[in-house]
Each structure stands twice: as structure tokens, then as C-alpha cells.
Amino acid sequence: MTSTWQQIATEKKSRQLDSVPQEWLNSSLPSEETLSVINFPQETNVLSALDREITESSVANLLSNLASRKWTSVQVTTSFYKRAIVAQQLTNCLTEIFVDRALVRAKELDEHLEKTGTVVGPLHGLPISLKDQISIKQIESTIGYVSWVGKFAEKNSVLVDILESLGAVPFVKTNVPQTLMWPETFNHIFGRTTNPYNRSLTSGGSSGGEGALIALKGSPLGVGSDIGGQVSIRIPAGFCGVYGFRPSYNRIPYAGCVNTMEGGDSILSVLGPLSNSLDGIKTFFKAVTSKEPWLKDPMVIRKRWSEEEYNLIDHGNGKNLCFAIMWDNGLIVPHPPVRRGLEITKAALLAAGHRGILSSLYLNTVIDWKPYKQAEITKNISDIWAAAAEEDFKTVVALSGEPVIESMGLVQSEKELLFRPTxxxxxxxxxxxxxxxxxxxxxxxxxxxxxxxxxxxTGRPVDAIISPLAPYTAPPHGLNKYGQYTMPLNLLDYPAMIIPVSKVDQELDVKQPREDFYTADDRENYEQYDPATYENAPVSIQVIGRTGEEEATIALSEIIDEALRGAKSKL
Amino acid sequence: MTSTWQQIATEKKSRQLDSVPQEWLNSSLPSEETLSVINFPQETNVLSALDREITESSVANLLSNLASRKWTSVQVTTSFYKRAIVAQQLTNCLTEIFVDRALVRAKELDEHLEKTGTVVGPLHGLPISLKDQISIKQIESTIGYVSWVGKFAEKNSVLVDILESLGAVPFVKTNVPQTLMWPETFNHIFGRTTNPYNRSLTSGGSSGGEGALIALKGSPLGVGSDIGGQVSIRIPAGFCGVYGFRPSYNRIPYAGCVNTMEGGDSILSVLGPLSNSLDGIKTFFKAVTSKEPWLKDPMVIRKRWSEEEYNLIDHGNGKNLCFAIMWDNGLIVPHPPVRRGLEITKAALLAAGHRGILSSLYLNTVIDWKPYKQAEITKNISDIWAAAAEEDFKTVVALSGEPVIESMGLVQSEKELLFRPTxxxxxxxxxxxxxxxxxxxxxxxxxxxxxxxxxxxTGRPVDAIISPLAPYTAPPHGLNKYGQYTMPLNLLDYPAMIIPVSKVDQELDVKQPREDFYTADDRENYEQYDPATYENAPVSIQVIGRTGEEEATIALSEIIDEALRGAKSKL
Known part of the structure; x- marks a missing residue:
């Protein structure tokens, strides 16, 4: 007799539980009522002092200590694995766990370095987490579909081959929404990933597992995908307070991954990094584009990492930059903490100036960005998806009989959210x-x-736009409704970086009276707000560049990030 | 009363005739029975000795004589205009003729140079012909549709803006098939463009006007488009014995042009140059990509001309190259002259070696290319077009009531060719x-x-593939049936250069007995051949590079072209 979809899901979940070494499991977890678990890894005795030192290091620091053999890859990978399991227990962020395999690889790298004295590549020994769809040979990529349980990848995706050739150690895969097209992370196999800053809030989607894992420092560097703004790298990165980067189409190889709505050639999904620092983002992007990915994936643009563009050759060599802030998009006014995040950024940029490549200090200008047809652009991208999305989803779920999930709310029948293309x-x-x-x-x-x-x-157009990523910080489960701040960039193909700025502050972010509203959605969004609901949620900004300007967007983000950190250090 | 489509077409054609200065018209043309008119411009007294000297100069020579003020742009533009009108009388290759406007622009450029001593840009003063779809402000772009007569462009296409900023002088537009999707050049407004080497043969399509015009040296440099192999830059270039280059997707800006099957995002049409020498091709490509076209057209890849890639950094710095020849594609064996063209190329490459960038002489290797799924690839591209092509064409013709053309044959009812997507x-x-x-x-x-x-x-994959562009040289009207040598590259997005090699030789290209055939089409193609039918037709090859390798494909083509010319000079 064939199994029901429920049986298949249960069996897969139990295989996942079995893949966790028992000694890494924490038996005294915070109660379910504990909303913020972000500091728990610092307290649990599952992690040693060295585990904590390693997992709280920046990517640059990790790579340097790995290359100098201060730390072995086995050590580093084990520390991150232990912390990843803590994160899993707290937020349910993982899908595939393959400890033995990762440690074998780490050991090989250690032996290579010991024997030859040279690193395999610029990511030597570094553990990397991967969104579930990024195939690793002999491991499943279910992307939350019961239909795809038991489909073990016949070979690595191109990105995994490249990461391995760079010396990285893929060590976990992370949770996603069923179909990848829901803006929160929930599916019938692995369940829901919550936000570690406040577990009553969503981690976002579709790379929600990455967001939660990296926020808890269970991985130094992860790879997500950005399909359509709401379902992206950016939403989880922003909601979980980590850095995340959506590159333009076809710079990071996607070939060999499992995907949704395949053959939809018009709005392309992209892979990109999430990390706790911009150095992790840059290191990943530079390393992968330097490996000639166009020789492995026919879609990838033949363009090497450009140091020239990183040095802002197209932006007056980085002198006297002009940023434009989109305070709101003319459709939905962001909640007070989101507005405050933009104000902090503006003040920091104006106060700081920034250091050019010749180390001279230059002035910044900040002007207002005038939104352009955000509603029409959002509608067009939705219409293009809807052209065939429903048939795509139904074709896949039919294989197992599982239903298509209709809502991201805690109670399915509530239908708080019917976001997916229909x-x-x-x-x-x-x-x-x-x-x-x-x-x-x-x-x-x-x-x-x-x-x-x-x-x-400056004589140039605006160097970068600074924008909210949503009209709210991470909302309660089922309420991530509005994509107009992120989706347009998937149509416009603009690269965008998420930078964490602050957290919801119960005193600073009080609700202000408002009487005029752009739209009914604007009113509903206003009414939804009170600071208590969003307690402790990260506040982030989105830095937007021009199509194909990955290098410059990273450099401009570094300038903004430095200004923000400079402003913080003066408080 | 509204006009019939026939009346609209007649009125437009008569406006075209009125746009030609009477003194440039030749009253003693070759008889209609005269098949080859390729040498007529050298004889007609409409052209002066200086006109001939100018129009027979290479692009490099023209640009240098324009920059040094040996020749004015008014002089050069007038000479090419006169010769273009001769070409028009011989082969019917033009659509839009706008003498006054072009000469005003040429005069401005001359005055600028006289006044400032500097050229406007690297194409200063050079007349350029444009395929009909490339919009010029206030000029029609009918692309052979009666429905679009009277639609005057509101502004320049991005490419025309860029060409003008480079100093070029757009001076004529050239003929195309109705819908742009027929592989021969014929429509209800302007009629048929014939092949100047043998007017009983087709000039090919869809850039057939460009092919015929440039073969007759009525333009030094033209821009065509390559939509799908049969309907391309390459077929007319090869059939008419000129150089032609299909770049990869999105390097030359297409924005603002009129097009067919718009919104079909999957197989992208590209613009590219045709010329009588490779220096014309390179000059165009380098000049346009250096003008940051991505700031004007959102589809263009942000990648400057790469001198590094032109110097063959990805091909062992140009040492000891390995070329692979695809003698046939496993579906249709090419006619004897096409085979001979490949043999000449192989012998020339082996005999010559080639000069590397350090002027050392290196050896070439030539191996056989094993075709891969040519039939499947050709079918896939046809199926993708057919998804909506018919509705696209019918929507446009419905506006005027003209019928969709069903055959490219001389007698419409013969239906020799129903090539278009249906x-x-x-x-x-x-x-x-x-x-x-x-x-x-x-x-x-x-x-x-x-x-x-x-x-x-060499340790590297094959550096370039050398292939036929069709299983025949230019065939009689209505018989350009088989696209399997060109179409796959539009799906694979490989850049490809057409290089003229020889002409059909009545003694060398005799028909050989054959008994085994791949397919019924192979047999039919074999049976169609006899050298007399194809008398004087140019023999060309196609040089194929990797996706995004425009610079290297140009450099490798120069090496092949030099070997071919070296071989000729030894005869």
C-alpha cells in the first residue's frame, strides 16, 4: 500500500530528527512563551567557550584563523553545527542535517592544508548553510513539497561544486515555504520557522530558515534565493536582522538547483548570500564570480568581479556621493520603527561623510526619492507569475496528494494571507x-x-536608493502581506543589500495619530501597529543599486554601514 | 473612405520613389535577365571616380580620412548615398531614404571638426545603414507591415542616439520580410530584395536589405538583427558575401526599436553589424559597448568592451588555438560549395598558423566538431515561437487588412516555403x-x-566552432528552407561571425553521387543542387564562440580571416 502524504511527511521529519547527534541537543530549552531567544546560544552549556568564540567571529576572522591553522575546519564546522542545532531547537530553521559528511570534508581540508601548506581556495574550511533548494549530491531538496521527499540529488548544483572548489564546507540546508512562493516559512514536512528575536513573529520567506539560523549565529554565511521580493533573501534578512544581498539576474550560478515555477523565463530568481557582516557578503560574491561560473551554467553572465566597479569608477570614484531615501512608496506608509531606521541612516550619512578609496573624507548628500509606479510594477510581476503559477503548484502537489497551503496564519482556516500567485x-x-x-x-x-x-x-544620477524593505518590521505569523517595497526590484532587476540598523523600541516607536491614508491597505497596516506586538523586532534598510552593479552596491553598502556603525559608537 | 491596404502600400512606395534625387537614378540599368549585378556599380557613370574610391574603402580607411579631413562627411555620405541608390535600383534593398536630413547631419559634423579640430567620436562622419526596425525620430519603421505605414517614430531608438553620439550618420533604412520572421526579404510595401551576385537567388532574411546593400558597397557599415537564425544577420551576410556578426543577448541596445513577437522574453533578438571587413564589425561593436548602453537600455549587460578578452585571455592568450569544424549537422549534408568553403578554411588554418599578440607565430589545430541535438534544439526554438507567433502576426495585419504572406516563392500560390512559426x-x-x-x-x-x-x-575546450550557415549557398527565391545551422545559436546564445570565403565554382563544385541520406529533407536538398542554379553565389562560413564571448569571437575571426586571405594571396 502506498503511504499518505501525512505519513511521508512524518517519516521524513523523523529521519531529520535521527540525523541530529543526541549530545548536541539541549534538554532545557526556553519555554514556548519565551518570545526572544536571540541570546539563548550565549547561555546554553551545549556550547563551549571556544564554540562561542568561533561562532561569534566574523567571516574574515574565521577565514584568517582557518588559513593560519589557529582553528581547524573540523573545529569550526563542529562549533557551527552545534550552534545550528541550538538554532533548530529554538526556531525550527533546518531541513537537511548531514554531520558525518560535512566533517569528513572538513577533515580533508585540514589534511590538505597541513600537507601542502596552502589553502584550497578563499573559503578554505568555512562552513556554509544552503537554502533547501540548492542541491547537494545524494541529499534531498524537497523545498517543502511532500511530493519531493525521497528525491535524492544525482549531483551537486553548480554553486555547490564551486563552493567546494573554493574550500567551503556545506553543512546544513535550511527551511522554506511550500512552493517557495509564500512570504513566510512554513510547509507540511518541516513546519514553521519562527523569528529568533520574537517567536510570535515570522522569520519571513522564502529564505526564512537562513534568516533565523544566521541571526542565531548558527552559520557564518548562508545562501538564499530571491524570487520575488516577498519571497526572497531580503525579507528574511531584514526581519531577522542580518545582512542579505540580492544580486542582479545571472551573476551567481543557479543551474542544478530545485526550483518552483520553472521555465518562467521572465522574472528570474537569483541566489545570493546572507551573513552577519558585509565582509561575509563580499567574500562570497567575489569568490564565486571569480570562479568563471559561466563555464558551468549557461545562464551566467561572462563578467568577472570588477575591482574597478567596486572602487566606484561609475560613482565619481566614490567622492561626494548622493543617496536618495524613499520614505514611503506612495501606497503604504511604513510603521514608526521602519521610518526611524531611515532617519538614523540619513543622520549617520550626513554626520559621517565617508572615506574614499584614497582615504580622504568626502561629504554625502541625501535627497528624497520619488517613487515611480510602484503599484503598477508590483501588479505586473504578480500577473506574470499568475500566468501559470497555479498549474505549476497543482502539478507538483498532485504527485503526493498534499494540499496547497492557503494561508501562513497559525490557524490555516483563518486565511489571513492568500499571498501566493493564483x-x-x-x-x-x-x-x-x-x-x-x-x-x-x-x-x-x-x-x-x-x-x-x-x-x-554631483552631475551623476542618485548613487543608490535607500528604502524600507517592507512597511513593517517582522509581523506576527500570517501577516506578511505587502510586497510593494521588495517585489519591484525583482522586475527592475536592481541589486539590493539589506543592512540591519536598529530594533523596535517601545519608547521611541510609539504609534502616532494619522487620519489620511493612501489606500485601504495603508489604513489596515496602520491599524495593525502597536509597539508591543513587534517587540524586539530588527529594523533594517534596503540599499538599491543599478542593474548589474553588484560591485558598486556592495561598496556603497559598506560606506552606509560604516556610517551607521560610526554613529552608534558615538552614542 | 478609408484606404485599402493595397492603396496604403502603393502610396508609401510612391513616397519612397519621390525621396530619391532624380539625378542619382541610372537610366541604363542591366536587363532583368542579367543575374549578377555585383560589378555594375564599378561601371555606371552615376558614380564618379572619387565616389568609387570612397565607397570601396574600408571602414578604417574611411574613418581615418574623415578624421584627417581628407574627405568631408558630406562627400562620403553623398558617395555612399549615390551608390545605395544604384543598389536599390539593382536589388530593391532600401525602405527609408532621407537625403536632406543625413546631409544636414554630415555638414554639422564637418563644421564641428573644422571648428574644434576634434572628432565627435570614433565613428565621426561615417554613414551607417539601419535595418528598417531601428527607429529614427520622425521616420517610419513599418518592418514590412502595411499596418504600420504612417507611424512615424516619436524618438530615436537608443542605438541611433548612441551612433549619433559616436559621430555616425544614419542615411538609409533597409528592407525586411513582413513580420521579420520570414527567411527571405519580401513584403507588400517594398517588394522583394534580390541577391546582387545572382538576382534569381534570395538575399536571405530578415536583414536581407542590409546584405544586398553592403555587398554592393552602398553602405560601409550596417546594423541588422538576428532573431532566429534563418531570420537573422547571418543568413543575409553569408548569402550576400559580407561579414556579419550576431552578438550574444543584450550587449547591443535594442530599446526603442520596432519589433515582432514582442514580449517573447525567452529567445531574444539581438542587433549586430554587417560590413565588408572585420574592421567594420569590430569598430562598431567596440564603439557601441564603450558608450555605457546599460544607462539607456535596461536590458543591456553592464560590461564594457574587454580588451583583455579580445587579447584572448580565455584562450591561452591566443597561443596554439584549436578550432573544430562541423562538416555537417547530422541532419542535412551541405551542398558541395559549402563543403569546399570549410575545406579551404581548414587548409588555410593549418597552413598559416597565426600571429599571437606578441607577433610570434603559433600553430593551429583543427578537429571535427560532433553535432549535439541540433534537431531537438531547432524544434524547441520553433515551438517557443509558435506558442504565440500566429496571434501576434494576425493582431498586426488585422489593423490594415493585409494578408499574412504564406510563401516566399515568386508565385505566392506555390507555397514553396511555409517557414514562419504557425x-x-x-x-x-x-x-x-x-x-x-x-x-x-x-x-x-x-x-x-x-x-x-x-x-x-591545448588543455582548453575547442576555442571556436567553424560551421556552415546553411546547407546551401543562397538558394532560388522561396527555397531558403532549412534553419538547423543558424537557429540553434539563437537558443544557445552563442555569438557567431559570418566570413566570406569563396564563390560557387562551376568546375570545382560539381554534383557528386550520393545514395544514403539522413532524412527526406537531406535528400530533397541534395536533389535541388546543381552548380548552374547557384552560379556566382558567395560561399561563407560561420565562426561560433561561447556565450558572452563577443570580444574573443571577433579576435578568433580575425585570425581565421587572416589565414584565409593569406591562403588566397599565395594562389
Whole structure:
């Protein structure tokens, strides 16, 4: 007799439990009512002092201590594994756990270094977490579909091959929503991933497992994917208070991964890094693009990491930059803490100036960004997905009989959120018309950006936009409803970096009276807010560059991040 | 009363005739029975000796004589205009003719140079011809649709803006097939463009006007588009014996052009140059990519011309290259002259060696290329077009009532050729499945190419593939049936250069007996051949590079071209 989808899910979950070494399990966990668990790893005696020192090191520090053989890869990988299991117990952020295999690889790297005196590559010995869809040979990539339980990858995805050739040690895979198209992380196999800053809040999606894991320092560097703003790298990174980067289409190889809505060539999903520091982001991006990924994945643009562009050749060599802040998008006004995050950033940029490549200090200008057709752009991307998404999902769930999840709320019947693309599908010709519209929107937005040259005082258009990533910080489960701050960038193909700025402050972020609203959604979002609900939630900003400007977006983000840290150190 | 489509077409054609200065018209043209008109411009007294000297100069020579003020742009533009009108009388290759406007622009450039002593840009004063779809402000871009007569462009396409900023002088637009999707150049407004080497043969499509014009030296440099192999830059370039280059997707800006099947995001059309020398091709590509086209067109890849890649950094710095020849694609064996073209190339490469960047002479290796799934790839691209092409064409012709052309034959009812994509259309979901298949085919073909590293003796995969562009030289009108040599590259997104090698030789290219055939099409193609039918037709080859390797493909083509010219000079 064949198994029901429930039996298959249960069996898979129990295999996952079996894959965790018992001695790493913490038997005295915080109670379910404990909302913030972000500091728990610092207290648990499952982790030694050395485990904590290692897992709280920056990527740069880890790599340098690995290369100098101060720490072995076995040591570092074990420490992160132990902390990842703590994170799993606290937030349910993992899918695949393969300790033996990762430690064998770590040992090989240690032996290589000991024998040859040289590192395998720039990521030598570093454990890396991967969103569930990134295939590793002989490991499942269910992406939350019961239908795909038991499908073991026949080979590595191209990215895993490249990461291994760089010396990295893939060590866990992380949780996602069923279909990858839900904006919160929940599925029938692994359940829900919560936010470690406040477990009554969502970790976001679709890379929610990465967000929660990295926030708890259970991984130094992770890889997520950004399909459509709400379902992204950026939402989980921002909601969980870590750095996250959405590169433009086709710079990081995607070949060999499991995906949703495959063949939808119009709005491309991208892979990108999450980390606790920008040095982790840059290290990943530079290392992967330096490995000629276009020789392994036909979609990847033949373009090496450009040190020139990183040195801001297209931005006056980094002198006197002009940033533009999008305070709101003209559709939904962000909650007070989100607004405060932007204000902190503006003040920090104006106060700090920034250091150019010649170490001279230059002035920053900050102007207001005028939003352009955010509603139309968001609608167009939704319409393009809806052209065939429903049939795609139904085709997959039919294999096991599991239902398509209808809501991300705690009680399924509540239907707080029906975010995913729906619709009965359209013809290829109708899809072409939407895609033509998309091209026009991209052209108009490019022109809109170019036109800012007259307002910056630098002779150039705005160097980067600073924007909210959502009109709220991480909301309660089931309420991550509005994608208008992130989705447009997937259509416009702008790279974007998430930078953590602050946390919800019960005193500073009080609710202010408001009477005029852009839309009904704007009013609903306003009414949803009170600081207590969002207690302790991270506040983050989104730094947006021009298409293909990964190097410059990283450099500009470093300037902003330095200003923010400078401002903090003066408090 | 509204006009019939026939009246609209007649009125437009008569406006075209009125746009030609009467004094440039030749009253003693070759008779209609005269097949080859390729040498007529050298004889006609419409052209002066200086006109001939100018129009027979290379692009490099023209630019240098323009910059040194030996020749004015008014002089050069006038000479090419006169010769273009001769070409028009001989082969019917033009659509839009705007003498006054072009000469005003040429005069401005001359005055600028006289006044400032500096050129406006690297194309200063050079007349450039444009395929009809490339919009110029206030000029029509009908692309052979009666429906679009009278639609005057509101602004320049991005490419025209860039060409003008480089100093070029757009001076004519050139003929195309109705819909741009037919492989020969014929429409209800402008009629048919014939092949100047033998007017009973087709000039190919869809850039057939460019092919005929440049072969007759009526333009030093033209821009065509390559949508799908048969409908391309390459077929007209090869059939008309000129150089032509299909770059990869999104390096040359396409924004603001009129197009067919818009919104079909999967197989992208590209713009590229045609010229009588490789220096024309390189000059165009380098100049345009140096103008940061990504700031004007959101689709363009942010990648400057790479001198490093042109110096063959990815090909052992150009030492000891290995080329692979695809003698046939396993589906249709090429006619004898096409085979001979490949043999000439192989012999020239082996005999010559080639000069590396340090001027040392290196050896070439030539191996056989094993074709990979050419039929499947060709079918996939056809299926993707057919997903919505018919509805696209019908939507446009409905505006004027003109019929969709069913055949490229001289007699429409013969239906020699029903090449265009047909079908009643499919769902968006079905299209996604085809596009997923496409991605897999691209991945497999990339792997196939990478795997050649074991056969080359260089440690690298094959440096470039040399292939026929069709299983025949230019065939009689209506018989350009088989796209399997060009279409796959539009799916695989490989850059490809057309290089003219020889002409059909009545003695060397005799028909050989054959008994085994791959397919019925192979037999039909064999039976169609006799050297007399193809008299004087140019023989060309196609040089194929890796995705995004424009710079290297140009450099490798120069090496092949030099070897071919070296071999000729020894005869």
C-alpha cells in the first residue's frame, strides 16, 4: 500500500530528527512563551567557550584563523553545527542535517592544508548553510513539497561544486515555504520557522530558515534565493536582522538547483548570500564570480568581479556621493520603527561623510526619492507569475496528494494571507503582452533614475536608493502581506543589500495619530501597529543599486554601514 | 473612405520613389535577365571616380580620412548615398531614404571638426545603414507591415542616439520580410530584395536589405538583427558575401526599436553589424559597448568592451588555438560549395598558423566538431515561437487588412516555403515547460563543449566552432528552407561571425553521387543542387564562440580571416 502524504511527511521529519547527534541537543530549552531567544546560544552549556568564540567571529576572522591553522575546519564546522542545532531547537530553521559528511570534508581540508601548506581556495574550511533548494549530491531538496521527499540529488548544483572548489564546507540546508512562493516559512514536512528575536513573529520567506539560523549565529554565511521580493533573501534578512544581498539576474550560478515555477523565463530568481557582516557578503560574491561560473551554467553572465566597479569608477570614484531615501512608496506608509531606521541612516550619512578609496573624507548628500509606479510594477510581476503559477503548484502537489497551503496564519482556516500567485492561467500570447509591459516599465524606471542627475549636485544620477524593505518590521505569523517595497526590484532587476540598523523600541516607536491614508491597505497596516506586538523586532534598510552593479552596491553598502556603525559608537 | 491596404502600400512606395534625387537614378540599368549585378556599380557613370574610391574603402580607411579631413562627411555620405541608390535600383534593398536630413547631419559634423579640430567620436562622419526596425525620430519603421505605414517614430531608438553620439550618420533604412520572421526579404510595401551576385537567388532574411546593400558597397557599415537564425544577420551576410556578426543577448541596445513577437522574453533578438571587413564589425561593436548602453537600455549587460578578452585571455592568450569544424549537422549534408568553403578554411588554418599578440607565430589545430541535438534544439526554438507567433502576426495585419504572406516563392500560390512559426497557440504553463526544456538543452550543450577539452591538445575546450550557415549557398527565391545551422545559436546564445570565403565554382563544385541520406529533407536538398542554379553565389562560413564571448569571437575571426586571405594571396 502506498503511504499518505501525512505519513511521508512524518517519516521524513523523523529521519531529520535521527540525523541530529543526541549530545548536541539541549534538554532545557526556553519555554514556548519565551518570545526572544536571540541570546539563548550565549547561555546554553551545549556550547563551549571556544564554540562561542568561533561562532561569534566574523567571516574574515574565521577565514584568517582557518588559513593560519589557529582553528581547524573540523573545529569550526563542529562549533557551527552545534550552534545550528541550538538554532533548530529554538526556531525550527533546518531541513537537511548531514554531520558525518560535512566533517569528513572538513577533515580533508585540514589534511590538505597541513600537507601542502596552502589553502584550497578563499573559503578554505568555512562552513556554509544552503537554502533547501540548492542541491547537494545524494541529499534531498524537497523545498517543502511532500511530493519531493525521497528525491535524492544525482549531483551537486553548480554553486555547490564551486563552493567546494573554493574550500567551503556545506553543512546544513535550511527551511522554506511550500512552493517557495509564500512570504513566510512554513510547509507540511518541516513546519514553521519562527523569528529568533520574537517567536510570535515570522522569520519571513522564502529564505526564512537562513534568516533565523544566521541571526542565531548558527552559520557564518548562508545562501538564499530571491524570487520575488516577498519571497526572497531580503525579507528574511531584514526581519531577522542580518545582512542579505540580492544580486542582479545571472551573476551567481543557479543551474542544478530545485526550483518552483520553472521555465518562467521572465522574472528570474537569483541566489545570493546572507551573513552577519558585509565582509561575509563580499567574500562570497567575489569568490564565486571569480570562479568563471559561466563555464558551468549557461545562464551566467561572462563578467568577472570588477575591482574597478567596486572602487566606484561609475560613482565619481566614490567622492561626494548622493543617496536618495524613499520614505514611503506612495501606497503604504511604513510603521514608526521602519521610518526611524531611515532617519538614523540619513543622520549617520550626513554626520559621517565617508572615506574614499584614497582615504580622504568626502561629504554625502541625501535627497528624497520619488517613487515611480510602484503599484503598477508590483501588479505586473504578480500577473506574470499568475500566468501559470497555479498549474505549476497543482502539478507538483498532485504527485503526493498534499494540499496547497492557503494561508501562513497559525490557524490555516483563518486565511489571513492568500499571498501566493493564483488564477486559472492565461495564454502564451497574453503572457507576452504582460512581458512587453514589463519591459516598458523597466525602461521608464531607468529613465526616472537617470533623470535624478539634475537634483543630486554631483552631475551623476542618485548613487543608490535607500528604502524600507517592507512597511513593517517582522509581523506576527500570517501577516506578511505587502510586497510593494521588495517585489519591484525583482522586475527592475536592481541589486539590493539589506543592512540591519536598529530594533523596535517601545519608547521611541510609539504609534502616532494619522487620519489620511493612501489606500485601504495603508489604513489596515496602520491599524495593525502597536509597539508591543513587534517587540524586539530588527529594523533594517534596503540599499538599491543599478542593474548589474553588484560591485558598486556592495561598496556603497559598506560606506552606509560604516556610517551607521560610526554613529552608534558615538552614542 | 478609408484606404485599402493595397492603396496604403502603393502610396508609401510612391513616397519612397519621390525621396530619391532624380539625378542619382541610372537610366541604363542591366536587363532583368542579367543575374549578377555585383560589378555594375564599378561601371555606371552615376558614380564618379572619387565616389568609387570612397565607397570601396574600408571602414578604417574611411574613418581615418574623415578624421584627417581628407574627405568631408558630406562627400562620403553623398558617395555612399549615390551608390545605395544604384543598389536599390539593382536589388530593391532600401525602405527609408532621407537625403536632406543625413546631409544636414554630415555638414554639422564637418563644421564641428573644422571648428574644434576634434572628432565627435570614433565613428565621426561615417554613414551607417539601419535595418528598417531601428527607429529614427520622425521616420517610419513599418518592418514590412502595411499596418504600420504612417507611424512615424516619436524618438530615436537608443542605438541611433548612441551612433549619433559616436559621430555616425544614419542615411538609409533597409528592407525586411513582413513580420521579420520570414527567411527571405519580401513584403507588400517594398517588394522583394534580390541577391546582387545572382538576382534569381534570395538575399536571405530578415536583414536581407542590409546584405544586398553592403555587398554592393552602398553602405560601409550596417546594423541588422538576428532573431532566429534563418531570420537573422547571418543568413543575409553569408548569402550576400559580407561579414556579419550576431552578438550574444543584450550587449547591443535594442530599446526603442520596432519589433515582432514582442514580449517573447525567452529567445531574444539581438542587433549586430554587417560590413565588408572585420574592421567594420569590430569598430562598431567596440564603439557601441564603450558608450555605457546599460544607462539607456535596461536590458543591456553592464560590461564594457574587454580588451583583455579580445587579447584572448580565455584562450591561452591566443597561443596554439584549436578550432573544430562541423562538416555537417547530422541532419542535412551541405551542398558541395559549402563543403569546399570549410575545406579551404581548414587548409588555410593549418597552413598559416597565426600571429599571437606578441607577433610570434603559433600553430593551429583543427578537429571535427560532433553535432549535439541540433534537431531537438531547432524544434524547441520553433515551438517557443509558435506558442504565440500566429496571434501576434494576425493582431498586426488585422489593423490594415493585409494578408499574412504564406510563401516566399515568386508565385505566392506555390507555397514553396511555409517557414514562419504557425500554430493556434498554447497556454503560458505549456510555454514554461518548453522554456524549461530550453534551459536543459543549453546546459547540455555547454557541457558538450566543455567536454572537448580532452580532445584539443591545448588543455582548453575547442576555442571556436567553424560551421556552415546553411546547407546551401543562397538558394532560388522561396527555397531558403532549412534553419538547423543558424537557429540553434539563437537558443544557445552563442555569438557567431559570418566570413566570406569563396564563390560557387562551376568546375570545382560539381554534383557528386550520393545514395544514403539522413532524412527526406537531406535528400530533397541534395536533389535541388546543381552548380548552374547557384552560379556566382558567395560561399561563407560561420565562426561560433561561447556565450558572452563577443570580444574573443571577433579576435578568433580575425585570425581565421587572416589565414584565409593569406591562403588566397599565395594562389
Amino acid at each position: 488564477g486559472s492561467g492565461i495564454s502564451a500570447f497574453a503572457l507576452w503582452q504582460l512581458q512587453k509591459k514589463k519591459r516598458d516599465l523597466r525602461q521608464e524606471h531607468l529613465n526616472h533614475w537617470e533623470d535624478t542627475a539634475s537634483q543630486t549636485g | 500554430g493556434s497557440g498554447i497556454s503560458a504553463f505549456a510555454l514554461w515547460q518548453l522554456q524549461k526544456k530550453k534551459r536543459d538543452l543549453r546546459q547540455e550543450h555547454l557541457n558538450h563543449w566543455e567536454d572537448t577539452a580532452s580532445q584539443t591538445g
